[in-house]
Amino acid sequence: MNHVTIDVQIACDAAELPSEASFEAWVEAVLHHLNSTTETELTLRIVDPEEGLALNQQYRNKTYATNVLSFPFESPIPLPINLLGDLVICAEVVAKEAREQNKPLIAHWAHMVVHGTLHLLGYDHIEDDEAEHMEQLERDILAALGYADPYADDHADDQH
Structure with missing residues (x-):
């Protein structure tokens, strides 16, 4: 079994957040699926829309x-530990998308963590073939x- 250490930073007042466990x-499931056996660390920061906007504007x-x-x-x-990086998830956007897509909130959270972890591991969805591969992994x-297929009712306005 993989061992994941996650530094969870909650920087918003969102309700109904998943547990650290x-x-x-979810991160361990990604690593297990990809046959990764290394100990892994990452930071997961849960933010409000203002911080999410500022970061998306600055970096994208x-x-x-x-x-x-x-x-x-x-x-x-080289470091003695495997630091994957940082995931930043906007709780309000996740909740809004789950409502709009009629998905259980917990399932959408799981999808966002899986999706983001795959990005940390180098997967992308810029090219069609990359997108198909990444979506199938998800x-x-x-x-x-x-959890159900997050792309069963694929919405063109999803913002990944």
Whole structure:
């Protein structure tokens, strides 16, 4: 079994946040699916729309708060631990998307953590073939966790 250490930073007043154990289980499910056996650390920061907008504007030149931002860690020197990087999730955006897409909130949180963790591991969805591969990984991982296909009713306005 993988061992994940997550530094959870809650920087908003959102209700109905998943437990730290849920966050760890979701990241571990990604690592297990990819046959990763290394101990892993990452930071998960849960933010309000203002901070989400500021980060999305600064790093992606987008003028809206998005659901999840991934910042992979790249060390200039070898380290004795595997630092994946930082995930920033905007709780209000996740809740709004779950309502709009008629998805259980916990399932959408799981999807955002899985999606963001895959980004930290180098997966992307810029090209169509990359997107198909990444989305299939997400489907498989979420299915193993007991969640429905997040793309079953794919919405063109999703902001990943």
